[in-house]
Amino acid sequence: xxxxxxxxxxxxxxxxxxxxxxxxxYYTDPEIQALAEETGGCVADSLEMARFGNQHAADTLxxxxxxxxxxxxxxxxxEKTVLMPTLExxxxxxxxCPIKEFSEFCxxxxxxxxxxxxxxxxxxxxxxxxxxxxxxxxxxxxxxDAQGKPIIWGPDRHLGGYINKQTGADMLLWNGECIVHDxxxxxxxxxxxxxxxxxxxxxxxxxxASVVELADAVGSTSQLIAASTKMENDTFIVATDRGIFYKMxxxxxxxxxxxxxxxxxxxxxKSCAHCPWMAMNGLKAIEEALTDATGHEVFVAxxxxxxxxxxxxxxxxxxx
Ligand code: CIZ
Ligand code: SF4
Numbered sequence: 001x002x003x004x005x006x007x008x009x010x011x012x013x014x015x016x017x018x019x020x021x022x023x024x025x026y027y028t029d030p031e032i033q034a035l036a037e038e039t040g041g042c043v044a045d046s047l048e049m050a051r052f053g054n055q056h057a058a059d060t061l062x063x064x065x066x067x068x069x070x071x072x073x074x075x076x077x078x079e080k081t082v083l084m085p086t087l088e089x090x091x092x093x094x095x096x097c098p099i100k101e102f103s104e105f106c107x108x109x110x111x112x113x114x115x116x117x118x119x120x121x122x123x124x125x126x127x128x129x130x131x132x133x134x135x136x137x138x139x140x141x142x143x144x145d146a147q148g149k150p151i152i153w154g155p156d157r158h159l160g161g162y163i164n165k166q167t168g169a170d171m172l173l174w175n176g177e178c179i180v181h182d183x184x185x186x187x188x189x190x191x192x193x194x195x196x197x198x199x200x201x202x203x204x205x206x207x208x209a210s211v212v213e214l215a216d217a218v219g220s221t222s223q224l225i226a227a228s229t230k231m232e233n234d235t236f237i238v239a240t241d242r243g244i245f246y247k248m249x250x251x252x253x254x255x256x257x258x259x260x261x262x263x264x265x266x267x268x269x270k271s272c273a274h275c276p277w278m279a280m281n282g283l284k285a286i287e288e289a290l291t292d293a294t295g296h297e298v299f300v301a302x303x304x305x306x307x308x309x310x311x312x313x314x315x316x317x318x319x320x
Pocket of ligand 2: 027066090091092093119178179180181241275276277278
């Protein structure tokens with residue numbers, strides 16, 4: 001604990017010294033979110049992280065999240081130094097959507113509008129017509145569908161399937177998934193609901209359809225946090241990364257939040273409701289990145305960045 005306090009103190013003075021700001025995702029560990037709040041940074045979903053980094057006057061952004069969030073920050077603000085606690089923090093959606101295969105898929109359907117989730121590489125974004133986050137995905141698909149255009153959606157098949165069901169849009173889905181949300185189990189969730197019959201079930205649509213069907217509210221991280229405040233239940237069962245409990249509990253200290261169960265148990269589940277890549281963003285790694293940027297700085301090739309900037313700017317403007 002003493003060591004942690006030392007790291008926190010060091011980080012605070014380094015942030016000032018370098019005119020840097022800490023931008024953290026809701027899925028990072030509570031101590032990282034608390035530090036971001038304490039130092040005037042932000043805790044947010046990927047859309048709001050992008051917006052915050054874009055508008056902030058700092059010279060350096062330190063992005064506590066996963067690779068695509070650092071890349072997005074660098075593309076939107078090439079003049080800023082963008083650091084990450086570790087460049088190894090990736091995402092199963094990004095890994096499951098390599099540019100070569102995805103681009104070939106798109107080439108086979110040239111009449112389709114290509115919509116990709118923010119959880120993708122800069123190269124995949126550069127190939128897309130639209131980039132969306134889960135907070136605006138439904139609205140963007142409705143907008144494109146209203147123009148009568150068929151859509152390629154990548155990479156999350158659960159989120160794509162959910163949106164397809166909601167909108168009836170003509171969508172071809174890439175077969176990707178988030179290893180965290182994919183593990184939530186409808187059967188185990190029903191059993192837990194029997195133990196807490198008055199609990200409201202909150203579900204992120206990266207979860208399997210069978211889990212989404214049991215939800216009282218479905219939405220992006222920011223939408224689920226809002227629901228946890230607005231809904232009058234005392235108890236909530238939450239199917240998304242457990243990092244989100246920090247904000248839900250902060251907004252609702254009197255309410256009880258319970259993790260939705262995964263198919264495995266503590267011994268066999270792979271991610272157990274916490275993203276292993278988000279978990280790599282520790283105090284020590286943040287201190288290291290701010291002390292010496294070597295191996296922590298995010299770079300995006302210029303031509304890719306220019307191409308990816310277009311759908312990213314559309315995303316920010318659409319959401320504004
Ligand atoms: O699952 C993720 O990585 C999410 C929800 C990202 C985001 O859009 O905030
Ligand atoms: Fe990717 Fe899932 Fe981790 Fe989010 S929680 S970064 S979607 S693996």
